[in-house]
Amino acid sequence: MKCKECDMENIDGALFCEECGAKLDMMEPLQDTAVETGNGSQLVLTSRDGSKLDIPAKDEVVIGRDDPVSEVFPDLDLTDLGGMDSGVSRKHAIIHRTGAEYTIEDLESTNGTYVNKKRIQPHVPQAIKAGDELRFGKLALAVQAA
Amino acid sequence: MANELNIRCIMNKDALPVTGAEQAVYALVDIKAGGKKAFGAMPANFGLVLDRSGSMDGEKMNNLKEAVGYVVDHLGDGDLVSVTIFDDQVETLIPNQPAKNREAIKAALAKVIPRGGTQISDGLRAGLAEVKKGHSPERVNRVLLLTDGQTWDDEDACLRLAEEAGKQGVAITSIGIGEEWNEKLLLQIAEKSLGNSHWIQNPIAILDAFRQEVEGMQSVAASNLKVTARMSQGVKPVRVFSTIPMISDVSRKAVRGVNVIADLGTLDGKKGQAVLIEATAPAQKAGKFRLGQVEITYDVPSQNIRGQSIKTDMFVTFTADAAVAAKVNAEVMNLVEKVSAFKLQTRALSEAEAGNIAAATQKLQAAATVLLNLGEDDLAKAAEREILTLKKTGTLSAAGTKKLEYGTRKLTQALTEAMK
Numbered sequence: 001m002k003c004k005e006c007d008m009e010n011i012d013g014a015l016f017c018e019e020c021g022a023k024l025d026m027m028e029p030l031q032d033t034a035v036e037t038g039n040g041s042q043l044v045l046t047s048r049d050g051s052k053l054d055i056p057a058k059d060e061v062v063i064g065r066d067d068p069v070s071e072v073f074p075d076l077d078l079t080d081l082g083g084m085d086s087g088v089s090r091k092h093a094i095i096h097r098t099g100a101e102y103t104i105e106d107l108e109s110t111n112g113t114y115v116n117k118k119r120i121q122p123h124v125p126q127a128i129k130a131g132d133e134l135r136f137g138k139l140a141l142a143v144q145a146a
Numbered sequence: 147m148a149n150e151l152n153i154r155c156i157m158n159k160d161a162l163p164v165t166g167a168e169q170a171v172y173a174l175v176d177i178k179a180g181g182k183k184a185f186g187a188m189p190a191n192f193g194l195v196l197d198r199s200g201s202m203d204g205e206k207m208n209n210l211k212e213a214v215g216y217v218v219d220h221l222g223d224g225d226l227v228s229v230t231i232f233d234d235q236v237e238t239l240i241p242n243q244p245a246k247n248r249e250a251i252k253a254a255l256a257k258v259i260p261r262g263g264t265q266i267s268d269g270l271r272a273g274l275a276e277v278k279k280g281h282s283p284e285r286v287n288r289v290l291l292l293t294d295g296q297t298w299d300d301e302d303a304c305l306r307l308a309e310e311a312g313k314q315g316v317a318i319t320s321i322g323i324g325e326e327w328n329e330k331l332l333l334q335i336a337e338k339s340l341g342n343s344h345w346i347q348n349p350i351a352i353l354d355a356f357r358q359e360v361e362g363m364q365s366v367a368a369s370n371l372k373v374t375a376r377m378s379q380g381v382k383p384v385r386v387f388s389t390i391p392m393i394s395d396v397s398r399k400a401v402r403g404v405n406v407i408a409d410l411g412t413l414d415g416k417k418g419q420a421v422l423i424e425a426t427a428p429a430q431k432a433g434k435f436r437l438g439q440v441e442i443t444y445d446v447p448s449q450n451i452r453g454q455s456i457k458t459d460m461f462v463t464f465t466a467d468a469a470v471a472a473k474v475n476a477e478v479m480n481l482v483e484k485v486s487a488f489k490l491q492t493r494a495l496s497e498a499e500a501g502n503i504a505a506a507t508q509k510l511q512a513a514a515t516v517l518l519n520l521g522e523d524d525l526a527k528a529a530e531r532e533i534l535t536l537k538k539t540g541t542l543s544a545a546g547t548k549k550l551e552y553g554t555r556k557l558t559q560a561l562t563e564a565m566k
Contacts, residue, residue, distance in 0.1 A: 011426060013169030015158060015479055016486040020508075021516040023483075049476030082477065085560040086521075117518065138521035 042146035043102060043130060047081050047139075054146065055095060055102075062107075063136065064092040078139060087111035087137030095128075102128050111137035150449070151368055151413065152178050153456050155440050158478040161463045163471035166429050170384075173375070173423040173460050174478045175440050179367035179415035188448055190225040190363045191285040192217070193242070195273035197293040199233040203260040206294060206323055209349040213356040215252050220360050221245035226285070228276035229255065232269025233262030234298070242279040264295035266331075267303035270318075274311055283370075284447045286363045286412060287316045290356070291335065294323040301331050308338040315369065317341035317411050321355055325544040329551050340411030342391040345552045347545075362391075367415030368444040375406035375460070377438035380428030387422045389481065390414065392555035393488045413444065420558070422481055430464040437462060480520075484557040487516040491529070491554040498542050506542075507533050513554070525553040 001010050001024055008019035017024055045053040055061055056075050064074035065083045072090040077083070089109040096103045103125035106113035113120050114135035120126045128134065130145045158172040194214060202210070214229065221227055222245065229240035229251065239258070240251050273289055281287050289311065297304065311318055318339040320332040323346045336343035342362075344355050377383060386400040386408055387393055400408035406423055413419055427437060437460040445452045465471050494509035514529035532546040 011170045012165055012167055013159075013162065013171060013427075015170075015172065015474070015482045016516070018489075020512040021486045021490045022512075023519075047476060049474055049479065051476070082480070087560075114521070117523070119523075135521055140519075140521060 043128075044144050044146045045076075045134065045141040046144050047141055051081065052144075053081075053141070055097075059097050061095040061097070062091055062093075063095065064088060064090045064107075066090075078136060081139055081141075083136070083139060086139035088139055089137075092136050096125060104128050104134065109136070149456055150180050150446050150451065150454065151442065151444060151456060152180050153440065153442050153458055154178075155458045155460050156475055156478055157437075157460065157462050158475055158482065159462065159471065159473065160475070161465045161467075161470045161473070162427065162430075163468060164430065164432050164464050164466050168426050168428055171381075171425050171427045171437065171462065172478055172482050173425065173437070173440070174481055175373055175375070175421040175423065175442075176418065177371070177373075177413060177420070177442055178418040179413065187364050188284065188286045188366050188369070190221060190227075190360075191242070191277055191280040191282065191287045192221065192225065192245075192363065193228045193230065193273045193277035193289040195230045195232065195269050195289055195291045197233070197264060197266075197269070197295065198231045198258050198260050199262055199264045199293075199295055200260050201264075201294055201326070206349045206352075207258070207260050209352040210292065211252075211255050211258070213353045214255050216353055217356050217360055218245055218248045218251045220357075226280040227251065228273065228280075230269055230273035230276060231258055232265060232272070233260075234265045234268075235262060236265075236268045236272045238272055238276060242276045264293060264297050265300060266291070266293060266297040267300040267307060270304055270307050270335075274307060274316065277316055278314075281314065281316070283315065283445065286366045286369070287314075288341070288359075288363055289316060289318045289339075290321065290359055291318055291332075292321040292323065292352075293327055293332075295326055296328055297331065301328070304331060305334055305338060308335040312339035312341075312409075312411070315411070319343065319359055321346060321352075322548070323347075323349060323352065325548065329548045333551060333555070336392075337394050337396075340409065343552070343555075345548050362414055365415045365417075366412045368413040368446050369411070370443070370445040371410040371413045371419065372443045373406065373408045373410060373421050374441045374443070375423055375438055376441075377404045377406075377425065378436050381425055381437050383423055383425045385424045387485050387488075389420045389422060389485075389558040390417050391559075392552075393485060393558055394555070395489075395492075420481065422478075422485055427462070432464050432466050434461060434463050436460070481558070483516060483520060484554075487513055487520060487522075487525075487557060488554040490516060491550050494529075495542070495547060495551065498536060501540075503536055503540060507536055510536070513550075517554075520557065522553070522557065525550065528553065 003017035005022035006020040062074040063076040066077045092109040093113045105125040108122045132143045154176040225245045227245040228242040318341040320343045385397040441457045490513035497506035514526045517526035528549045
């Protein structure tokens with residue numbers, strides 16, 4: 001299997017290039033998998049292994065990590081995607097939906113919310129669209145059209 | 147019967163494509179303390195080996211004294227402690243004894259005045275001799291070595307001592323303060339003895355490192371932990387990495403022909419252990435294929451359990467369905483990506499050391515890209531800064547090297563959310 005980045009020949013099945021570390025498998029980088037969304041269409045979040053998380057059809061969707069002890073149950077729970085180890089806060093961020101427009105707002109999370117690798121300011125909503133990459137702490141999710 | 151430990155063996159893919167050729171497979175062997183079975187904490191036999199060279203004067207020594215105070219306050223009366231201090235001479239300040247003489251230990255330490263140079267091996271040898279006096283398989287036998295300087299031409303002696311300590315079940319946690327010490331040596335001391343290593347930039351963080359060490363010793367759930375993987379015919383192990391408390395390439399010792407045998411020392415009951423095995427699988431027809439069997443063996447001395455063993459099989463299915471074979475396990479992939487960043491960093495540093503600027507730059511660039519993908523912005527920036535430093539000066543900076551060496555090894559540490 002030849003690495004597209006550096007042409008190094010790697011053994012079939014290798015996940016990352018031994019020479020340059022580029023991802024070798026058939027999976028495309030997160031940004032490339034997204035499709036442009038039309039007006040009013042629903043967005044989903046996709047993790048790197050391909051699991052899809054629907055964004056519930058609500059005006060405000062809190063993203064975070066279930067914590068029965070402090071009785072925090074966000075609308076979108078990232079625990080199963082390794083949210084705990086990746087530093088996802090219990091109430092990490094909120095997605096606002098106005099018609100076909102989506103914005104994301106960081107809720108003073110400990111390890112930050114990132115849009116396309118840039119950390120966003122807490123409580124300053126930022127527009128997101130299909131094709132963007134979101135990161136909660138170290139957990140990356142791609143925004144895609146449903 | 148409930149086991150003291152739980153083992154999970156996860157492959158990077160449940161299904162591999164039928165290709166007619168050999169292909170790479172990755173197995174994550176994840177070991178955790180069994181949830182319900184209670185462990186009696188093992189008493190500690192803890193040796194502190196501390197640098198009192200002239201450069202330790204001031205804030206470093208003050209923080210160190212405070213941290214040792216914390217250690218003796220938090221060890222139990224049944225724990226053993228010893229304190230060895232070294233510059234170019236060695237003094238056994240507190241011979242191996244029960245930790246209950248807290249005030250006397252603190253008073254002895256209060257009198258220490260920094261002086262002289264740094265000769266780590268003499269200090270380590272004397273400190274290990276103290277730990278040996280209280281050595282017992284019933285205890286967590288551990289040495290904490292702290293230094294802020296380059297040792298005087300005795301690196302090989304240090305490594306021999308570390309190797310010997312590891313064989314006797316004494317793990318060494320090495321801590322470097324500031325920037326003027328040899329990270330390669332301290333990391334090797336930790337790896338050879340199955341210990342841990344930390345880089346402390348600010349003396350104020352000494353206390354936190356000592357606190358972590360005490361907590362780590364108090365949460366040891368099992369000792370003599372060993373992973374053995376017996377591969378099926380045609381399956382070849384290529385490399386093996388242990389990943390807790392830091393990523394460490396254990397291939398040289400662990401890959402033994404067609405089998406893997408990795409000694410892992412003690413198991414931290416809170417953090418567990420995860421071993422990554424990279425192997426090649428032979429060409430197969432469609433169907434289920436047993437790659438091999440993984441066995442872990444361990445002791446739980448507090449429950450009089452010795453040589454306990456748990457086995458599990460490693461299976462994959464070969465399939466002609468490309469869509470099924472494309473599905474990758476996210477947990478394994480994430481770990482493989484972290485190990486990939488670690489490998490690139492390691493190669494970048496050795497290329498730089500050999501004076502191969504172009505190759506080192508290329509590897510650093512590749513490491514920076516992987517680190518960005520992992521969400522490690524700080525480390526990625528550090529790698530990019532080192533590319534510039536390399537261009538300007540032909541060498542890497544002391545701080546940058548340490549940041550990359552320690553940062554990529556500790557990519558497996560979980561981010562913990564600060565309590566609000």
